[in-house]
Amino acid sequence: xxxxxxxxxxxxxxxxxxxxxxxxxxxxxxxxxxxxxxxxxxxxxxxxxxxxxxxxxxxxxxxxxxxxxxx
Numbered sequence: 001x002x003x004x005x006x007x008x009x010x011x012x013x014x015x016x017x018x019x020x021x022x023x024x025x026x027x028x029x030x031x032x033x034x035x036x037x038x039x040x041x042x043x044x045x046x047x048x049x050x051x052x053x054x055x056x057x058x059x060x061x062x063x064x065x066x067x068x069x070x071x
Contacts, residue, residue: 014062018055025051 028051032044 008065011062011065014058014065018058018062021051021055021058025055 025048028044028048032041032048035041035044
């Protein structure tokens, strides 16, 4: 897969976005594990859910791009 990423700039950008988003999810998890306020916990749950949804979308787009390039 890495060779295919280098040959497709859009796939490379998506891959970089996935790496950044993964770091954001890890950071949100770290904050979540430290917070005790229920309102803040609730907002962190929604934030993490949104980040995961975006991550899944980018994964799907990357797969679509890579499989389209194989045809």
